[in-house]
Amino acid sequence: MMNQKISFLAFAAVSVNVWADDIQDMSDPLAVYTQTGIGWTQKGLNLKLGQAYDTGHSDSMAQHVLELKGFAGRVGTDEHADGSIDSMRYRHFHVDMTTGRGSQVDLDWNFDNDMGSASYSMIQALPKMGRVQLYPLAGVGISVTDNQGYSVPASFALVGMYGKLDISERIWVNYNPMYTSQLGGDDDYKNAFGINHEAAVSYQLTSTKNVRAFWNWGETIEGTDFRIEMNFQF
Template identity: 40%
Template sequence: MNKCFLPGIVLVISLSATAQESEVADMSDPLAIYTQGGVGFSDKGINLKLGKAYDTGDPSTAAQYVIEAKGLLGDWAGWRSDNRTTQSLDSVRFRNFNVTLPTMQASQIDVNYSFRANAVADESADISYSFIKALPPTGAFTFYPLAGVGASIGKDRQRSGGQIDDGYGFMGVYGLIGMYSLMTITDKIWLNYNPFWLTTIGGNSYYKDNYYGIDESHLLTHELALSYQISPRMNVRLFANWNENIDLTDGDHRIEFNYQF
């Protein structure tokens, strides 16, 4: 089974804003910091999201954490075949962002736990730390390159020779490089394209050779999102996620509504 995910994707936090929750942040900015709630309907079920801006104690920085639950009630609300959906959660995700406002640099902790089996474990968690840099806008485009490193933990891990290690354990480490990009179409419509390349760099041999699918030690992923700002505090977004082994039509799709408090 090949993964179709993007670490740290859908950054809904505002660099143009301060950490003050009374201000309305620019929801099109991939590095914006604000308190928010969201609900999405995907091909694998219902997604729920809660983001909270908090005070770092340093006026030159802003921070936020985001908690997401994905794929709930997939057999009822999703539109994939039964072998790709369940009624229980598909995955949960926790992200923490810290933005240095004068330099437009950010750091991110991203924890993604999947309840779905892959080629190396029955369940797995990816924990990464990465840096993001916002480049000066060029016309309608703004680019945010990212680089990071992460560790993978698995439950009932597969090893060479068909052996299974029961329980939870460390599997290996991986690296990632990529970019968030923003194209402003109008003051209410924008487009994001976010490519990421992931590769295993250490750990047991079965993990290194198969983490992104059988005989797949690396993976190029893609995300495309079209967004419309309904009001200064609310938007609707259409997402598509796919990778080099899963084409666009077979990838993950969802519609998401976000409200800024």
């Protein structure tokens, strides 16, 4: 569950540089645009749909993003994968273009284990240092389970950072460490929290298309998860 939470903040949010109807820099972790993406993972296929919208204020931008993960499991390499959707995730992003500060509401649900989470976080773009730019973030959330009725067994805090290193005009890498800590609730859930890592290598094919490869590992992830995806901007 926690590795899912890491997954997306690394490649979507809002732009502090251009307007929503312009072609946006898809390498920017704080870029908002209408988009779709398709990905291959060890557990099957992922589908991502994102819709940017007008907030009514010229100094802010926002978008909705919906992801379906782990369907068509036969195309993956995990022997336990099946044809059904493993998990679903919805996020809402908003950014203040005058400060470079974004916020995110993140809801996800895992159908295999009837567990999910809901969280709210803030992310701040720091000034670029040569080829490097950092985006620290912090947030809070709750865990949700469905065991003969819905319950909230734990709350948690999240702190982390998204890092971007430009290799060339078309190639960049990301490193995104995230730490979650249980704030309260059932002690049986303490192993669901800890430090996780994400690394990505990306190549911009055109101004509106890129291909990205991701690796996720850490204290709450068994082994290393790998995925590759193609993203399109509209």
